[in-house]
Amino acid sequence: KDGIHGATFSSESLHEGSPASAVQIGDPITQKKMHDAQIEARDQGLYNSVTDNGAGGLSSSVGEMARECGGVEVELDSVPIKYAGLLPCEIWISESQERMSYAVPPENLDRFMAIMKRHDVEATVIGKFTDSGRCRVTLHGKPVLDLDLEFMHEGLPRAELKSAWEPPALAEPKLAPRDNYSADLVAMMGRLNLCSREYVVRQYDHEVQAGSVVKPLVGVGQDVHQDATVVQPLYDQPEGVALASALHPWYGDLEPAAMAEAGIDSAVRAVVAVGADPDRVAVLDNFCWCSSTEPFRLAQLKRAGLACYQTATEFSVPFISGKDSMFNDFKGFDGEDNPVKVSVPPTLLISSIAVVPDVKKCVTLDPKAVGDLVYVLGVTRDELGGSEYYAYRGETEEGERYVGARVPRISDVRALRERYQKLGAAIARGLLASCCPVGVGGLAATLARMVMAGECGLALDLSGLPRESHLDDGKVLFSESLGRLAITVAPKKRSAFESVLAGEPFDLLGRVTASGRLQVTGVSGKQVIDVGFAELKESYKKTLGW
Template identity: 55%
Template structure:
């Protein structure tokens, strides 16, 4: 535990400004995260714990505070926590965030086996206290009580917010595409847009060949530089089956309707799975909402509209997931994506990122997006219409 990640949740809920603290950002450690993940999977299979959650927003204060509701209380000793360096105050230990750190509920009779397995797998684990039925979250440091929070107050003490939502669909307008330019030049212009151009320099910063399980890789084609529709990995190298992973994201649709945006994000993620040969019999998804602030304030005059967009996005997400019979197994949200430059407020478009996964019985049958032979036929599936709404082409030329 270190000073990085302290007040990260507060930082992410504020308008960014020049004095925003850099220390609020968590310093990720993917190697440690992998060790922890492998250890927890093995400990799960051995039945060594009952529940767990990550120490993301709020750190130990949130993870232990939330899990204490399962038993009715908790006692935690912050001086037992492993630190990156000396000098941290108790409140800093309590609040420091990192999603590589987990809080785990271990039965007393299994704690020795749990700690022994953690040591064997080089995953640092520490006994910080115990869950109780006291009705309070009690915090100690060097044997002295420094905090005693009633759980009912902690979780129910703040009144439930009632936020207004007002939806008015934007007025439809006809596209105005300038005449005279060569189609080839327009294609080049669209391909050079930030939402379309290759992200290879960023993707190559991460090693997608670790453990040799990737069978359909992020980039494909003769030069391995064409972005693929989805990736296929084989977690168990002694098994022919694997998992396809895809994404769907269409934030520009929110300019017209966030409901359509959410539905199309799910649809795109599933189409990307189908494109690599993944069946949809065993499919699940994660939803990641990135939204401008929907809470009304003097500096946020369009909050009611942003809230209406959020409601419509949730309605669309529910509708399409039920239609595809696809469960949402996880997700997260970031609801304060605004900043100010001078007197101008800048907000991101309401965005839903959908990550979908599907089981592939035989990874050798995975399909890549590149053409295989000269003369390969290109098919267009489904109806097409004379429409350009929310496209990058329209954004480029309809100024």
């Protein structure tokens, strides 16, 4: 058996008695067949409603759909089952994967079933929707369930939980400044949160049906990770679909709202940077929390959820779906039979999907030509709380990561939305040669990725970088402030590019060179980085070079 009590399983702590049968077993081949069949049936308008058999199985999917019309009758005898001997309640609540429930008008049934058969998808009529006001389920003609629909949906008393927020008592670490940050950058590029995961990408075929426009790995060697990918669903149409995701769990330790803001901004910025229309972006959430009924954890969840609403609303970016798992805790015993509890850190993953108006105008992160101009768009602030650089310095100096206190935040979402609209307009006019969002690891890590991908050099001076005035070289290089991008532009397009971005904080830092080295003069006026792309790439690939 699989998928029995999956929803319950995901909403409680793991323990030694947790049933293995709660885990669903997927079947991607069947899933692909079903998706193809559904698209065809959808385009022909053959069904009125559809939902997946996720948490709660048929009880949830059919029950939710019955609310629209006012009743339902289901014959469990007709439900295809994977295992013999299932109890009626198990058939009703099983969450076995790759199953959908459809409401198909009788006059469309033959055409609907023909499409399913043509795609080798098993489809069965299991009952009918009614206006009886009840959910009635039978097995071999005998009733096994007969519930008032209003009671089914509204009968359970609402739980009342209490939350209590207490900001963590944190302080900024006092870091000794470096004369040169080249060694730090090389080491940073080998850290697990920054290094290459090429071995994972290569295990999967991302060339299926040759629809890939921007692949997961880009650059001269096709071996540096791009922040967003683009596929072209219809070969005879110019539009594409951009996909990206963002994850900032360490920010959540300082302020869950910051984790939500950063996730949305990073996911939106990634698809816009590759060529998506900023006005045609949608996002999805995946909350992975722990101990969600405890007051402090619940307060963290509330702050993250509210920030999701506020940030997405001001970005005019809708949440179109999501998922949550609220009790990622394990309760057990140690070797001396003492009770132990292990919990995941509260984590929010934001994914984005967007329409690319013309795939021929897509932009990747690798610089394209020697002599191109290098810009940074956006303001760098003293925001290294929860950053990868603080973690690196803490682990190398004290044996555990520094956390910090000033986590990246968005002060004006609408201003960022306007910035991304201007960026989108510049990409649509073909004014950018490359574009890379500044994210984990800060500006230094972003520039490193660009020279690795382009197998080129960059000669840069950060003295004019838009920034808070008190920042030293280390903070300028490794701050993870949001809303920033590194961009290269052909010299002949400089005037047009700067005209489109007028009013935004940006600076021309330098040029793409043939030296093969990342050479950066800091705000101090001293050279703070001088390292070759080959050395950076060696560190980048070595950690997980399996």
